[in-house]
Amino acid sequence: MKKIITMSLITAATTFAFGSTTDDQIANLQKQIDRLKSKQSKINAQSANDNIKWSADLRTSIDSINYDMADGSSRENNDLMALRLWLNMAYAPDSHNIFKAQLSMNKAFGSDFGDMNSNRAFSMGSMFDWTGNEALGDNSLRVRQAFWLYLGDEAFGADIPWTFSIGRRPSTNGFLSSLSQDDPAQSPLGHLINVEFDGLSSKLDLSTVTGIQGFSFKVCMGRGSTNATPMFSNSTSYVDNSDDLDSIDLAGFIFEPYNDGQFIVKTNYYKAFDLPGMEVDMTTGETTGFKQYGDMSGAGISILVDGVTEDGYLSTAKVFGSFAWTETNPYDGSAMLGSTDSESGTSYWFGAYLPVGEDNEYGTLGLEYNHGSQYWRPFTYAEDTMIGSKIAARGDAYELNYTYQINKSLSLQARYVNIDYEYTGSNGFFGNTSGASMKIDDVKDGAKMWKQLGGTQDPASTMNVVNNLMHSGMSQANAEAAAKDMGMAAAYMPSIVEAAQDFRFYLRYRF
Numbered sequence: 001m002k003k004i005i006t007m008s009l010i011t012a013a014t015t016f017a018f019g020s021t022t023d024d025q026i027a028n029l030q031k032q033i034d035r036l037k038s039k040q041s042k043i044n045a046q047s048a049n050d051n052i053k054w055s056a057d058l059r060t061s062i063d064s065i066n067y068d069m070a071d072g073s074s075r076e077n078n079d080l081m082a083l084r085l086w087l088n089m090a091y092a093p094d095s096h097n098i099f100k101a102q103l104s105m106n107k108a109f110g111s112d113f114g115d116m117n118s119n120r121a122f123s124m125g126s127m128f129d130w131t132g133n134e135a136l137g138d139n140s141l142r143v144r145q146a147f148w149l150y151l152g153d154e155a156f157g158a159d160i161p162w163t164f165s166i167g168r169r170p171s172t173n174g175f176l177s178s179l180s181q182d183d184p185a186q187s188p189l190g191h192l193i194n195v196e197f198d199g200l201s202s203k204l205d206l207s208t209v210t211g212i213q214g215f216s217f218k219v220c221m222g223r224g225s226t227n228a229t230p231m232f233s234n235s236t237s238y239v240d241n242s243d244d245l246d247s248i249d250l251a252g253f254i255f256e257p258y259n260d261g262q263f264i265v266k267t268n269y270y271k272a273f274d275l276p277g278m279e280v281d282m283t284t285g286e287t288t289g290f291k292q293y294g295d296m297s298g299a300g301i302s303i304l305v306d307g308v309t310e311d312g313y314l315s316t317a318k319v320f321g322s323f324a325w326t327e328t329n330p331y332d333g334s335a336m337l338g339s340t341d342s343e344s345g346t347s348y349w350f351g352a353y354l355p356v357g358e359d360n361e362y363g364t365l366g367l368e369y370n371h372g373s374q375y376w377r378p379f380t381y382a383e384d385t386m387i388g389s390k391i392a393a394r395g396d397a398y399e400l401n402y403t404y405q406i407n408k409s410l411s412l413q414a415r416y417v418n419i420d421y422e423y424t425g426s427n428g429f430f431g432n433t434s435g436a437s438m439k440i441d442d443v444k445d446g447a448k449m450w451k452q453l454g455g456t457q458d459p460a461s462t463m464n465v466v467n468n469l470m471h472s473g474m475s476q477a478n479a480e481a482a483a484k485d486m487g488m489a490a491a492y493m494p495s496i497v498e499a500a501q502d503f504r505f506y507l508r509y510r511f
Contacts, residue, residue, distance in 0.1 A: 052089045052091045052099075053089065055089075056511060057086040058083075059083070059085075059509075060082075060506060061504055061507075062080065062082075062506075063081075063504045064078045065077050065502045066500065066501045067497050067499075069494060069498060070444055070493045070496035071494045073494070082107065082136055083106075083107055083109065085141075086102055086103070087102065096150060099148055101146040102170075103141045104142055105139055105140065106133055113136050114138040128225050130196055130381050130382060131381050131382045132144075143168060144168070147167030148166060149165040155204055163201075163202065164200070165201050166199070168198050169198070169220075170187050171186065171193060173185070174188035175264075176322055177383065180415065189300055191378065192324050192326075192378050192380075198222055199220065199221050201218055203217070204216060204218075212257070212258060213260040215257060218255075218256075220253065221250070221251045222250050223248065224272075245292055247274065249274070250379075252269050254266060254267070262306050264306065266302050267300065267302075268301075269297075270298050270299075271297045271298075272379070274292045274295070276290050276430060277292070277336070277430045277432060277435055278429050279291065279432075279433055279434075293430055294329050296328050297327050297329070298325065298327070301322065303321050304320040305320070317352065317353065319351070319353075320350070321349070325344060325345070327344045328343050328430070335431070337431075337432075338425070338432055338435070338437050338438060345374065345375035347371065347391070350369050350370075353365070362404065370391055372394045378392055385502050385504075390419050393419045394422055394424075394437060395420050395422035395423065399416065401414065410507065413505070413506050413508070414504070415502075415503070417502045418501050419501075420499050423438060423439055424436060424443065446489030446490070447489045447493045449486050450465060450486035450489065451490065453465040453483075453486070454468055455483075455487060455490060457490075465483040
């Protein structure tokens, strides 16, 4: 374009030198310059509109993790190094339509946790596509997000801005859970939902008609698993697979009664259908497969104060509190979380993020605490710790983190998470065994009694326990039932995590 302008100026100057009047030549020259500038502006605009805007997020971390097992042993890894890459893209052809996507790689240093065995494939989301980009995998890029967003001006003919979005939605790193990740909050409430999901959402901004700042209502629906026969597995590709699990669906809403940017209140309700569980032989610890057990409902309210005071030290401080509830609805003849009855669970969560120095000059210090009851069960399988979801803990979890922005693009964080479990199954699924909620102290007492009554790892020793119980005056039927429970406790105890700790340090480059 510069060459074209230069040549045009030379041509105009030559013409000017050989006979035209000064005024005519100047006018002609100005017209050519204006015309060329107009063409250049159109080319630049077209080029910008046709290009996707890219950004990158590269995090290098090292974790020291430890598990304290119920049998007194411990399992650890003191130097788990990992590399996570997010490639973000966005494109807006006009003021109403937006495309966004994110490609992800997440791997351990020097390792390929790919599809080499079923456990690794499952952790990466091959059966339920909930943690495909959160679990350590290989060096392949995968789609973490890909969705289209429409921005409307008037819903139902009224002055109600609205949105509609469909695709692989941003359903991790939600409200409040994003604080410890030093990220903007995504769509869901992190107290209840933190998994990768495919679905749709539509939001009505009702603040203009109610006069209440941030007053909005958002409907969300998604599918967590699809029952379909893969291509070439038989002659009828993608039909319902009678040998596989039914599709898993979830629907709900997010209601914001108030949000002025400083005081933010969000509520959430959902219902999930046909939830799965992993069957485990309690005497051997071996997995026997998956099946579906029932439905589940959940609700929560989360409040964030972003700036405790108008001025001074606390003007950049953040404090929050959140309360959530879940309830199982097992199929007839099935048990969810170890119970055939409908069971309710609750969780509360508090935290504060305090500036270090004036205006966070030396970083931010975060403190969090959450507690979950016996039958608490959120969808937080993709929560970003190496020891599982702290929000899902049936017990107590504590977190301390420090984040410092070194320069515009580079930051560091040190983060410590400690989880003390009171009940089993906090990171399991929804069925009768892997997600079963048993008091850990009761399991330990049962295993101890099993050993005292002559029980060993040999199943034949069950008769020793039964006979000793009968000698104490117990009936044979009761003795056999008690021996079975104590034997399962003894077999299950070495795999029960009683407490877990994760210390992480990372360097993160974003541009």
